[in-house]
Amino acid sequence: MKRTHTCGELRSSDLGREVCLQGWVRFSRDHGGVAFIDLADRYGITQVVFDPEDLPEGTDAESVSGAMRTFTRESVVSISGTVRERVEGTEDSRNPTGRVEVLITSAELLNRSRSPPFELGDQKEGVLPNEETRLKYRYLDLRRTEMVRSMEFRSRLVHLARQYLEKSGFLDIETPVLARTSPEGARDYIVPSRVHPGAFYALPQSPQLFKQMLMVASMDRYYQVARCFRDEDSRKDRQPEFTQLDMEMSFVDEKDIQDTVEALMAHIWMGIYSEELDIPFQRIGYREAMERFGSDKPDTRYGLEFVSLTDTVRDAPYEIFRKIISSGGIVSGINVKASLAGDRAVGRNEVDRYIQYAKKAGLGGLTWMRCEDGVLKSNITKYFTPEILEGIKRNLGAEEGDLVFLIAGPWKPTLEGGGLLRRKIAEDLDMIPEGRHSFLWIVDCPMFEIDPVSGKHDAFHHPFVLPTGPPGSENVGGACFDIVMDGNELGSGSLRIHDPAVQREVFRILGMSEEKIERDFGYFLEALSYGAPPHGGIAIGIDRFVSILLGKDTIREVIAFPKNKKAQSLLDEAPSKVDDEKLEELQIMSVAIDDFFDESDEEGE
RNA sequence: GCCCUGGUAGUGUAGCGGCCUAUCAUGAAGCCCUGUCGAGGCUUCGACACGGAUUCGAAUUCCGUCCAGGGCGCCA
Known part of the structure; x- marks a missing residue:
């Protein structure tokens, strides 16, 4: 029989209805005669009752109670029955379905669960297992209401963002995951090419150059919920792979981009909290932020x-x-x-x-x-x-x-x-103040950061930011800005250089040789030379945004399958060794010592 | 690479160098129980991360390793 309702659906208005529910056995309570099951799914929990003194016509009591005895915790079961009002005084006001229960008439075990390694009930705040265990059994951890809510919230937020951007004429365009390695910035994750032995793709640290080339391509307004990859050590708000709401626009100034983000945030705010978000956000210059708060991402609350x-x-x-x-x-x-x-x-x-x-x-x-x-x-x-x-x-x-x-x-x-x-x-x-949020823009940033000892120039944001004056001039600024929320850097945007000569000059100031510029960015400079429009954009860190709104300590709480501090997935044990044949095909030889891998990795080789 | 914190049954915990054959809860297994909702009662099962050192004696002190988390570096 097919399910007729979810476990979060039934109300007093459904009294008398014949229903079939399917879900997971969260708790069961057998009183020796009358017996209860809390049947759970993503939508809620419904109480199912077996009552030997009130067996509806056609109930095979033996078969039902027999089946119920096989219902171990977290087993998936299917039950049918009649919705009825709970006995007076036994309603559960904490549960939306708590005024009713399903009087069971038939029961079937769909799939038995082993005894779970930790308990999935809600109320046990503070008795979660350590994160290692949660990540190893992430599919069980995610079954917990708290995690379900987090995933729902994240999905809702991303949906609202898409809704606003689509409405505003942005095109969702996918950019490659297999891309060219970039010389600056974070360490790349690299992917070997079988067809071109010795050559490698890199997973993008962000779609930066592709989105700029989409502007050259006249797309005008682009967005993407983009996965980004950086092979750097993790923090509670940093994962090797993370998600950005990436945007780029043509023929805009800084304020246009900020206005768009503010309106986007206001749309999300209204969609989630049914409240007007206070816009525009406060703007604070970089120097002022540093001098008043000692941070380029100050918490001004x-x-x-x-x-x-x-x-x-x-x-x-x-x-x-x-x-x-x-x-x-x-x-x-x-x-x-x-x-x-x-x-x-x-x-x-x-x-x-x-x-x-x-x-x-x-x-x-x-x-x-x-x-x-x-x-x-x-x-x-x-x-x-x-x-x-x-x-x-x-x-x-x-x-x-x-x-x-x-x-x-x-x-x-x-x-x-x-x-x-x-x-x-x-x-x-x-x-x-917990639970109160504040957004602000950090503006007026320098273009370069200069090492006081070596005099070496580093890009303050990145090398594609439009300088606000001649790039070589002293203390030149960059047309870049950060969006900051509650002391966290949520995202960073800028106007970009669209003149290839200026871009070339910035590369030079950053210490790149002509050969290196040509080799690593020749294609990009060429793209700029074919009528690149003035353009700019921003990328918002989705994981951080969601985790702050939900008051989570780490972004791992809002990522379904995060990696641990050492960039491993405890669930599937990635990264793993690769068969020698695969390496041969790629013409790759590892110089890592075998002992690096523990015995479980050696098995099956 | 470095610094800090931690590691006790499946899970969460208690545990002043001897009162440890290691506490309690939960869980699991079994029995009892006709209105619970983290049901309840009874019984049983189950652990000191690993290696070394100090000591008459180590879960407890020390050293090393491993594992986890937080941070520094790194993250244009």
Whole structure:
């Protein structure tokens, strides 16, 4: 018999209906006579009851109870019966189907399940097995309601994005997964070519060049839910393969792209939360973000901002600051208000912990002062004049009991370290509002990042960003911008270079030889030379977006089959050794030592 | 490559160098039970990641290895 309803469907309005349900036995409760099964599928859970005192006509009680005895946990079963109201007082208000139950008249085991390696019930928050076990049995882990909801949410979000983009004239165009290796950027995953021994494809780190060439091809507006591959070490928000909502548009400026993304986000927001999203997003310049928040992806949902004190302490007879400032460094301060700390007094022990943390965060040290009796006090205030101390106090708005930290050193590492410290303090003091989200744009980025020692230029974003001035000029900016959500980089976009001469010049500045430029990017420069329109675009990290919205700690929670920290899939045990014959065919010889593989990999060879 | 944290029955956990033949829960197997819903009751089963060292004695201390996670580097 075919199922007539899902396990999340039946309501009081279905009373008396003859139904067939098929699903998984989540829990069963046999009371010696009356017996219950919680039958689950993706849609919900419905209670099935066997009641020997209320056997509907035509029920073969022996056969039903016999079948039910074979229903082990997580077995797939098919049951038929009549929808009836639950006995008064036994309704389950937590379950949408909780007012009804199915009085069973026939039961069939479709596929028996072995006893699962861990429990799949919902309510057991905090007793999940460790992630290793979850990933090994991911098909069971995904059966859990929480994971089903995550997958549904992700699907819904991607659908809303597609819906908006299609409506806005974007074309979904697929780009190759087998592509050319790119010389810059992350390490590539490479794929050998059988037809061309010794030559390799690379899996794309992003569809960057293809989408630009689609603009050359007059496609105007492109999008793709694109898988990207980067062979770099994992983090909780980084996987070897991940998904981007990739977009590109012709004849646009930066604001056009940002407007489009804001409207897209608003559409998604409305679709998911039935709420207007507050647009446009705040725009903060890169330098300002660094100087106020110590981050190029600041979380602005809480204060705790840095204030520059370089000028304030410039004349202080404090040798450490003097040296730093005279060599071009900065001094900046942050005020931990006494009122923020609340009950959690930030005492000497905590200050010492922050000093340790600061050192780990790359800061040379951490200076602290506390506002007591109207003045800043600490072990080093003797190196400052009362006027300078008053200046620090005023600039930071320090009041009685407040604790201020001063960081000092070269601009970037000092502010970055300060940003880590800022986040640490905010976490410790519970200042981060969970469940509230904030978007912002980081704009006005530099084109290049220059190594202070070697003078080597690196692209701040990537080499295809349109410089805002002559690429060779000092401190040239790039027409690029990041979208930041709750302190996470969600995506990054830019206008692109469409003039092949400019593109060539940028490659040169990045230190590439003419030969290398020609070999690696000749085809692309040629494409630009055939009437490439002004264009630009952005890519949004889907995994990160979904995980932030769902409040998950890692993107693995929103990826059906993620890899572990060592880039392995515990489920199918990829990567694996390949048969020698396959390698021979590809004319590949491995120099890896066999011992690298454990015994289970050696079997079957 | 480096740093940090952790590894006890299938799962989640307790476990001051001797009270450990290792706790509790869940699970599994069996029995009992006619309104539960993570049902309940009784019985049974089942573990100190691996190797070395210290010690009269190690789950516990130390060293190494392996495994997992977080971070640094890396991620144009």
